[in-house]
Amino acid sequence: MADLTTLTAAETASAIAAREVSAVEVTQAHLDRIAAVDGDVHAFLHVDAEGALEAAARVDAGEISGPLAGVPLALKDVLAQRGVPTTCGSKILEGWRPPYDATVVTRLREAGVVILGKTNMDEFAMGSSTENSAYGPSHNPWDLSRIPGGSSGGSAAAVAAYEAPLAIGTDTGGSIRQPAAVCGLVGVKPTYGGVSRYGLVAFSSSLDQAGPLARTVLDAALLHAAIAGHDPMDSTSIDAPVPDVVGACASRDLTGVTVGVVRELGGEGYEAGVEAAFHASVEVLTALGADVVEVSCPHFPYALPAYYLIAPSECSSNLARFDAMRFGLRVQVGDAGAEEVMATTREQGFGPEVKRRIILGTYALSSGYYDAYYGQAQKVRTLITRDFDAAFETVDVLVSPTTPGVAFPIGEKADDPMAMYLSDIASIPSNLAGNASMSLPCGLAGGLPVGLQIIAPPLADDRLYRVGAALEAALDERRGATLLASAPSLTARP
């Protein structure tokens, strides 16, 4: 048997189902891999070896079967898992062990997925590099001196470093797709409401969405199918059948598919290497039979400012509950009263980026400013949704580069929030409109991965997989290998 950590999730599941290997062996191989490389990568904040081996043993005992039974997974530390530390990358939640499971976690358990541990992230999912984690940054397995993207950077780094074949991330403005792009992975932000948010610690309720990170499109689809579907515990969860995302992965031909290249998501501000890899892939789409056209979404340039009003506004309210009263950090100085304890705890517990956004959001919602900021941003949001509606009248999917650049060196943008925010310029419109969106690896620029973004209308998540699977197969065939195979070996990689 080949190294168990290099198998895809689909291969792993079928090997376990055929009893060629046990789930416990697979889990142990990944725990060993984590022990060997995570000192360098720092993908994990907490490894739950005991819980993982128990879950694997249940699969081996035949208690659970299914397309992902026994497959290990890395869980972003923003999802509540009963009894397991859940920090959101913040000091303010240090030591908190939730008394309940997020719906995503429940569904993973029911599918027999083995949760290895909790992954590093920008504090409360605010950032694009994991540098905002209170527990130190994660490192990009392609180049350890560079960022793995964010906020789901730990999840992406874990999959790219073969510490897990699958990971769950969350995406508020690109936090699954951007790390997927810079780590050479497939990452999907499902349709808003497609995956339950119950137990996902909210950053921006109207934008947050959990989704899969994987090394192949099929693996992402298998994980997507496992976690998606209506949940009565989340009022914003859509009560509709989950599109057949796994079936869509059989596609190898795009005849009859119209692909729109978004004019506003490219050109100025995008690195030449990124543009080159993207356009080369668009030509492959044409070769696969797709009808490629250019479309304009005129309001997209306003997406970033609108996002930086809506997300901080919601976060200023969502993060109010971290007040030392019922859970997490409590900074008690002398006999200070409740109000003072709240203020001191929040002062010491939150990092600078979180504070920046809370202040921004508090201001945007203030009486006298609401209409000019939050209200105006909501209008822009409507206009962006209309841009998409108009585009999808003529095309089946839209494409663009996922990010304007490749992985940048750790520290490069740490003191320049605006430069950091621009990392998400291409991914944010999908969050504002609630669309389904995927990033998949489409080439290299300067030896670092470039992501191609596919956008589909709400509830048409299967289109992402149809186009993504065909493109992936064609690119792998031309390359003679997966993109990730060209990543340099980590020192301790077997």
Added chain:
Amino acid sequence: MTAELVDYAEAVTAWEPVIGLETHVELGTRTKMFCGCPTAFGAEPNTQTCPVCLGLPGALPVLNGQAVRSTVLIGLALHCDIAAWCRFARKNYFYPDMPKNFQISQYDEPICTDGYLDVDVEGEIVRVEIERVHMEEDTGKSLHVGGATGRIHGATHSLVDYNRAGIPLVEIVTRPVEAGPNAPAVAKAYVEQLAELLRTLDVSDVRLEQGSLRCDVNTSLRRPGDAYGTRTETKNVNSYRSVERAVRFEVSRQAGLLEQGTRIRQETRHFHEDTGTTSPGRSKEEATDYRYFPEPDLVPIAFPVDVVEELRASLPETPAVRRARLRDAYGWSDLELEEMTNAGVLDLVVSTVELGAAAPAARALWQNEVAKAANEQGVEASSLPVSPTDVARLLALVADGTLTAALSRQALAGVLAGEGDVDAVVAARGLAVVSDDGALRTAVYDVIAAQPDTAAKVRGGNMGAVGPLIGAVMKATGGKADAAKVRSLLVEVLT
């Protein structure tokens, strides 16, 4: 800022009071507004909580459909428009008893708007316009420990009970009411009649003492014809009488300030039951900016029009309409109706009359006997072990002469003591009139009249002659009379 209070009667000769009422009602739903936790009153602290109502990270609200239904029902009963589409909003402020540090409420899109309640104030109808009826969740409850008064001042620490957090509330807000000198009475009558309406709708148990109905009273003064003056908002008004007293006090206080030329501060004031006064709380001028925005965790409410119409059709008769109907049908006066309502026996009396009892007698018995007993025991009349069926039977027995009024009181005492239903008590206590002076005495007189000679013998001291007379009475009463009683009656009459 302090000034002499102006005597109320004098104050209203120069100033016109304008009042407004904000009433919070706890809905009687089985579960909380946004989670499945039970709402029962009086449970051990923090036993009725879950991740949602504790505001744990990641938890999300799910709307209780029954709460929306109840709110729509209230809106309809108050003649409001029901919004075809509306949303919840977050009201943001920090307080330890508020788990999320925001309250899910409604702001600029309330579910019910523009209604009214016609209030009967001492026989005169005053229309109180309703601005809005909206839904929100309750907060937890702080208990301050270590201080002398249970207040936060001087306390060493505080405990929070989150059982109440997330209980569904409905807030009913009136428009300003130009109530004139009668303002205190109008305020009281409004709250009373609103409570009565809510009880009729069966949406809340409406208990002021348990806090399931809470009232804030806004009061301002103006010179007749002027624009409205600055208002104060008095909180903690926890009884009907206090509503009246709070308005009365604020009118006297504000008149005192205005007459010495002091501006009224727009502020929250607290009512003190013991002294009947108000004292300042937080000033509204430096009040929190609540940063309202639409609640993103809940989808908008589009309450179906057909269900609105269904509810409208199912609305029970309102208390005012009912009072008018009862007045016409049973001849009770407004005062009697009010007394029965206040004694908590109106429904019981009506049921008794519907079982065939005469209206005046039914009213008198419930009002004078049962309500008095309830009062003595400190309980509601409805919780005593006597039913309209019992009272109807009792009155029927009085009407057909089986029981006298005095005997019926004894029978009632037996029923109240749990000795069984009316017939069982009458039998067990031997209360039927045949064993009593009334009917039996008649039979005795009849027998004496029919047998004058025998009677004369007894009068002459021949006690042996009593025997035949007893036999005759026993025969006349069908054997139901108590022979010893008959004997003593005959002796009493003839000697």
